[in-house]
Amino acid sequence: MSKPVFLMMPEWQGSASSRAMQLAEGAEALREDLPASATREVPVPLEAGDAMGTPVARLSSLLRARDAAREAIVELGDAPPVIVGGDCASSLAGLEASVRAHGADRLAVLWFDAHPDLQHPSTSPSGAASGMTLRHALGEGSPDLACEAPIDPALLTLIGTRAIDPEEDAEIERRGVHVLDPVSIAGVTDPEQRPDPDALAAAVRDRLADSGAECVYVHVDFDVLDPAEFSAVHEAVPFGVTVAQLTAAIRAAVASLPLAGASICEFAPASASAAAEDLPTVLRVLAALTSGTAR
Structure with a gap:
């Protein structure tokens, strides 16, 4: 498998935040540290866009950005796409391409x-596409955004997920989605105690081994931290x-299975100083993601 290629996609239109444009600022800060030879730009509309008569806010711009990402991924050939710099909805093109290339x-x-x-778009309190990303990746939701090649819920694992609304909880149970709770895995009861990173890494390795999968897609929203x-x-x-x-969990994943693709989302610094403070963490995550030796 070829080395991963970074797709810089500063999409902000899927965010529910009034400060969504900070994603573009985060992308700009990150761009300077990515290798130019392994980075491609995905054009994202400047305008907010409109809902096109649907419950999905800014849908028109989201569709244009997704289509641009699809074209960029096709041009990569067999190189795994690593989509960076945008909201969670930016991951849809990468997920869909990975399913087409490897099979759900x-x-x-x-x-x-x-x-x-x-x-689901029909019940979303904000209409923001980021909060619907996995629903669309599973082939449901707005027909315009729902992936034609959906992921398999049996091979989906939520990790570090802790802000779940009742409808989402019901969907997790209905589809039998696997959930890894890092707190329980680490067995930490003293708030002063630092969890052992290897415990979560081992749980990820076991989950991938049990899944029978042949490759892995990694999505990271930095609010998991x-x-x-x-x-x-x-x-x-x-x-x-x-x-x-x-980082230990990601390294374990890409050492266990070849990387099919990834999305690194929601780096939204409020200022230049905030970007400088947290950028090293973003780079550590990217280094973990590209550390895989599995073939």
Whole structure:
């Protein structure tokens, strides 16, 4: 398998935040540290776009960005696409392409995210596409965004997910989605105790081994991290995973199975100083993601 290629996609239109444009600022900060030879730009509309008569906010711009990402991925050939710099909905083109390339029954999806992103457009409180990403990846939701090549829920794993609304909880149960709770896995009862990163990494290895998958797609929304370690997100959620846990788990995943693709989302620094403070963590995650030796 070829080396991964970074697709810089500063999409913000899928975010529910009033500060969504900070995603573009985060992408700009990250761009300078990505290797130019292994980075491609995905054009994202400047305008917000409109809902096109649907419950999905800014749908017109989201569709244009997704189509541009699809074209960019085709041009990569067999190189795994690593989509960076946008909201969670930016991952849809990469997920769909990975299913087409490898087959839904062979693609494990690891979803490192504080939210399950399983909202349905008809009941979403915000209309933001980011909160519907996995619903669309599973082939449901808005017909315009629903993946024609959906992922297999049996091979989907939520990791670090802790902000779940009732409808999403019901969807997780209905589809039998596997959930890894890093707190339970680490067995930490003392808030002063640091969890062992290897515990989550081992759980990820076991999950991938049991899945029977032949390759893995890794999605990271930085709100999966504990706010004490990473603040450059729109909606910080307490009691997240540590940077050490996240990077160890990703390294375990890509050492276990070849990387089919990835999406690194929601780096939204509020200022240049905030970007400088949290950028090293983003780069650590990218280094973990590209460390795989599995073939």
